Amino acid sequence: QQQVKQSPQSLIVQKGGISIINCAYENTAFDYFPWYQQFPGKGPALLIAIRPDVSEKKEGRFTISFNKSAKQFSLHIMDSQPGDSATYFCAASGDNNNDMRFGAGTRLTVKP
Amino acid sequence: NAGVTQTPKFQVLKTGQSMTLQCAQDMNHNSMYWYRQDPGMGLRLIYYSASEGTTDKGEVPNGYNVSRLNKREFSLRLESAAPSQTSVYFCASSEFFFAGGVTDTQYFGPGTRLTVL
Numbered sequence: 241q242q243q244v245k246q247s248p249q250s251l252i253v254q255k256g257g258i259s260i261i262n263c264a265y266e267n268t269a270f271d272y273f274p275w276y277q278q279f280p281g282k283g284p285a286l287l288i289a290i291r292p293d294v295s296e297k298k299e300g301r302f303t304i305s306f307n308k309s310a311k312q313f314s315l316h317i318m319d320s321q322p323g324d325s326a327t328y329f330c331a332a333s334g335d336n337n338n339d340m341r342f343g344a345g346t347r348l349t350v351k352p
Numbered sequence: 353n354a355g356v357t358q359t360p361k362f363q364v365l366k367t368g369q370s371m372t373l374q375c376a377q378d379m380n381h382n383s384m385y386w387y388r389q390d391p392g393m394g395l396r397l398i399y400y401s402a403s404e405g406t407t408d409k410g411e412v413p414n415g416y417n418v419s420r421l422n423k424r425e426f427s428l429r430l431e432s433a434a435p436s437q438t439s440v441y442f443c444a445s446s447e448f449f450f451a452g453g454v455t456d457t458q459y460f461g462p463g464t465r466l467t468v469l
Contacts, residue, residue, distance in 0.1 A: 244394070274457075283356070283442050283460030284395070329394055338385075338402075338410060338449070340458075342394030 243267055244332050246343025253350050259317040261346045263330035266311065270332040270341075275304065275315050278327045278345075287328070288315070320350045354378055356461035358443050364467045365433045373428040373464050375443030383449040384426035385410075385458060386418060388439040395442065401426055402449035433468045440465050 246263045253259045263273075274289035290297045290304040290313065297304045303316040317324055327347050333340040359374045377384065382403050387395040397410030401420040415437060417429045426445075430437055441464045446456040 246394075249392075281462065283444070283462050285460065286457050289457075331394075338397060338400050338408065340397065342396070344392050344394045 243341040244330060244343045246330050246346060248346060249344070250347045251349070253320045253348065255320065255322060255350055255352050257320050257350075259320045259324070259348055259350070260314060261328055261330070261348070262312065262314045263332075263343050264310075264312045265332045265341075267332070267334075267341075268311070269334045272333050273304070273306065273313050274331050274333075275302075276329040276331065276342075278329065280326075284329055317348075320348075322350045322352050324348060325350050356443055356445055356459055358441075358461040358464050360464060361462070362465050364469065365430075366469050367434060369433050369468075370429065370431050371433065371466075372430075373441055373443075373466075374425070375427065375461060376425045377443075377445040377459070378424065379445060379447070379459065380423070381445035381447050381459075382423070383446045383456070384420065385444040385446075386416070386426070386428045387442045387444065387460075388412065388437075389442060389463070390439050398428065398441075400449075430466075433466075435468045438466060438468045 275287045276284035277287040278284040292308045301318045306313045327345045330343040356377045385400040386398040399418040401407045404423045419427045443461040444458040446458045448456045
């Protein structure tokens, strides 16, 4: 049973558009919500992360929105670029690094 | 600084064969992890080593064993490979396992693509 559900599975966006990826979690003990970016043939790399004490976190063109009551969080990529084409994974965990749960991933393609 | 390195990059095994996946990190991290990545499943934790000298089971440990050889190296062994173990395996490391209530960033290696026939 997947504890973190991610959608959509794939996403195609035009250059300059906004990419939005959504995740929902079940375990209310989760308190750390990272997003990872993975390019083909590479390992995942941390992109941005949020804790539930804030509702939004922005780093450059990447923003996480967090809704604690709905147990949902999302990644917004503004002004999407072809170089952003990758697979994005959301994750959630508690205090320990052994209980990180990952979403199934979203393959983003940004068309020039 | 190579970060996290994994060998081999690719491997094909026959059912019943054994093999060891190697992982090394040069960041002086205390904690290391093994994940498997399957289509539609995200990453799932197989085993982890919170610190040198300790190892513990993760979410999907069956069919695997691990060895924390020293602070740098953490290997994953398949004693009798099965087709269900066909996957991409990632090793990761973090400076701390439990960073005072703050989950510590994990750094991933490039992965090993394993096929079991």
